Amino acid sequence: MIKAERQQLLTKHIANKQSAQLKELSELLNVSEDTVRRDIKELADLGIIKAVRGGAIAHSPVPHHYRERENLQVTQKEIIAQKAVRFVEDGQVVFFDGGTSTLAVAAALRKDIQITVVTNSFPVVNILEDYPSAEVIFIGGRLNKKAFTTFGSETIDAIRTIKADISFLGICSIDLEYGITTRDYEDCIIKKNIVANAKRVIALSTINKVGTAEPFVVCSVNAIDVILTDDAIDEKTAALFEEQGVLIQ
Amino acid sequence: MIKAERQQLLTKHIANKQSAQLKELSELLNVSEDTVRRDIKELADLGIIKAVRGGAIAHSPVPHHYRERENLQVTQKEIIAQKAVRFVEDGQVVFFDGGTSTLAVAAALRKDIQITVVTNSFPVVNILEDYPSAEVIFIGGRLNKKAFTTFGSETIDAIRTIKADISFLGICSIDLEYGITTRDYEDCIIKKNIVANAKRVIALSTINKVGTAEPFVVCSVNAIDVILTDDAIDEKTAALFEEQGVLIQ
DNA sequence: ATTATTTTTGCATTAAATTGCAAGTATATG
DNA sequence: CATATACTTGCAATTTAATGCAAAAATAAT
Numbered sequence: 001m002i003k004a005e006r007q008q009l010l011t012k013h014i015a016n017k018q019s020a021q022l023k024e025l026s027e028l029l030n031v032s033e034d035t036v037r038r039d040i041k042e043l044a045d046l047g048i049i050k051a052v053r054g055g056a057i058a059h060s061p062v063p064h065h066y067r068e069r070e071n072l073q074v075t076q077k078e079i080i081a082q083k084a085v086r087f088v089e090d091g092q093v094v095f096f097d098g099g100t101s102t103l104a105v106a107a108a109l110r111k112d113i114q115i116t117v118v119t120n121s122f123p124v125v126n127i128l129e130d131y132p133s134a135e136v137i138f139i140g141g142r143l144n145k146k147a148f149t150t151f152g153s154e155t156i157d158a159i160r161t162i163k164a165d166i167s168f169l170g171i172c173s174i175d176l177e178y179g180i181t182t183r184d185y186e187d188c189i190i191k192k193n194i195v196a197n198a199k200r201v202i203a204l205s206t207i208n209k210v211g212t213a214e215p216f217v218v219c220s221v222n223a224i225d226v227i228l229t230d231d232a233i234d235e236k237t238a239a240l241f242e243e244q245g246v247l248i249q
Numbered sequence: 250m251i252k253a254e255r256q257q258l259l260t261k262h263i264a265n266k267q268s269a270q271l272k273e274l275s276e277l278l279n280v281s282e283d284t285v286r287r288d289i290k291e292l293a294d295l296g297i298i299k300a301v302r303g304g305a306i307a308h309s310p311v312p313h314h315y316r317e318r319e320n321l322q323v324t325q326k327e328i329i330a331q332k333a334v335r336f337v338e339d340g341q342v343v344f345f346d347g348g349t350s351t352l353a354v355a356a357a358l359r360k361d362i363q364i365t366v367v368t369n370s371f372p373v374v375n376i377l378e379d380y381p382s383a384e385v386i387f388i389g390g391r392l393n394k395k396a397f398t399t400f401g402s403e404t405i406d407a408i409r410t411i412k413a414d415i416s417f418l419g420i421c422s423i424d425l426e427y428g429i430t431t432r433d434y435e436d437c438i439i440k441k442n443i444v445a446n447a448k449r450v451i452a453l454s455t456i457n458k459v460g461t462a463e464p465f466v467v468c469s470v471n472a473i474d475v476i477l478t479d480d481a482i483d484e485k486t487a488a489l490f491e492e493q494g495v496l497i498q
Numbered sequence: 499a500t501t502a503t504t505t506t507t508g509c510a511t512t513a514a515a516t517t518g519c520a521a522g523t524a525t526a527t528g
Numbered sequence: 529c530a531t532a533t534a535c536t537t538g539c540a541a542t543t544t545a546a547t548g549c550a551a552a553a554a555t556a557a558t
Binding site: 053122128132135136137138140141145150154155 | 251369375378389391394403407
């Protein structure tokens with residue numbers, strides 16, 4: 001049996017049984033437990049199943065709570081957030097996109113800030129509940145249970161009626177040639193409308209997302225006003241971004 | 250059985266039974282009480298269940314910060330909620346007003362229910378995030394940081410565009426003569442529009458709210474289809490309500 | 499076809515995690 | 529206060545994971 005075939009079988013088995021042990025898989029696939037372990041690791045790296053001690057389990061369909069994922073790259077996001085809050089001034093209308101980067105920015109705002117926040121992200125609202133002087137406008141729509149945001153035509157319509165002073169945009173991928181791109185279609189449409197309706201767009205991107213591209217195009221690089229990253233970008237690339245009229249920090 | 254599988258089982262068991270003791274879990278999972286204790290600790294650290302002396306209990310479906318007001322009348326609200334869920338059927342569009350009574354109803358829905366929920370209440374969304382088959386439409390607007398709901402003209406506009414099969418209305422005060430009334434003006438406007446746009450209005454009221462009145466009038470009693478209370482109402486009053494075409498339970 | 503190169507696989511060794519037990523400590527309950 | 533119950537801690541036995549290495553298989557190059 002070829003490796004790919006074996007891994008397909010393994011995946012299917014996990015999908016049916018929800019979980020499986022090394023020994024059981026080793027017997028089923030007629031290979032050593034080491035090989036099963038390696039297969040599991042490969043499939044887990046691709047996000048297809050989840051490797052656990054003793055075997056593998058199916059990926060949980062819905063995350064328990066969005067706070068779980070908040071822990072990824074906390075320090076990098078903190079760096080970006082500190083850069084970002086300097087752009088926010090009292091009296092402004094500020095839009096927060098979904099995602100953990102923008103969430104970190106919201107959490108980094110000083111408690112007494114007097115701004116109007118517009119968002120379609122439930123986690124952002126959770127943070128800002130405790131900010132007495134921040135007026136919060138929530139953009140309604142259909143609930144995305146994975147991202148904890150709203151989406152759909154109502155959301156789009158609402159975004160179009162508000163022209164924010166600053167819009168913080170969480171970035172999936174950004175590239176000089178391809179612009180800003182996302183993996184998710186609905187997310188792309190939302191971001192497109194955010195960009196189109198903001199006076200100033202500030203994109204938040206960890207350095208490893210720079211120079212990558214995804215299927216759905218949000219906008220070209222020159223539609224962005226500022227890009228904030230967690231680390232210094234090499235001078236050559238920085239110059240190329242600045243040629244496009246983008247401030248990169 | 251591998252650890253991950255065992256912990257999944259434990260989680261499920263707690264979710265069903267709401268609580269469990271060490272011995273019981275030890276027998277169910279065929280491991281020592283020490284191991285159960287360690288599993289509980291791990292799951293508790295992830296926030297999935299809550300460890301207590303002697304075993305574990307389910308996390309309250311309502312997040313902590315919403316719970317301040319929940320202290321009072323939990324059992325009464327549970328009684329109302331159990332009455333309420335019987336009115337909900339798969340395929341319906343159901344509106345949930347803000348407030349703890351309606352929240353209790355949302356929490357009492359069975360996990361696999363297939364309905365479309367419309368609400369302007371953040372706590373309701375928090376509950377329904379874990380309901381895989383429930384489509385959730387959130388009504389946007391300005392954030393009310395005390396009630397954790399949205400309000401304002403956008404909210405009203407959105408409510409007007411949706412005609413729910415059932416609307417659950419949390420009641421401040423209800424009286425045969427004065428009808429349904431509230432203390433808060435904005436809340437009154439919201440409720441007014443909910444009542445005007447629902448096919449069937451189910452009002453939720455603890456018995457002590459019957460026969461009281463507040464400044465702002467939502468609607469007269471005959472605009473309500475059903476009133477659910479936590480205790481039997483005296484027959485004379487009940488008859489008077491039923492004269493107005495209201496089913497009272 | 500033959501050789502070289504890469505990939506895959508299984509095994510041995512080492513490192514790490516899990517588990518149950520026991521002794522001591524803390525907490526509840528009458 | 530006394531007693532029972534539950535919790536903590538350390539430890540040893542067992543299981544599982546990671547790593548390096550060599551043989552086998554597959555693939556590419558000649």
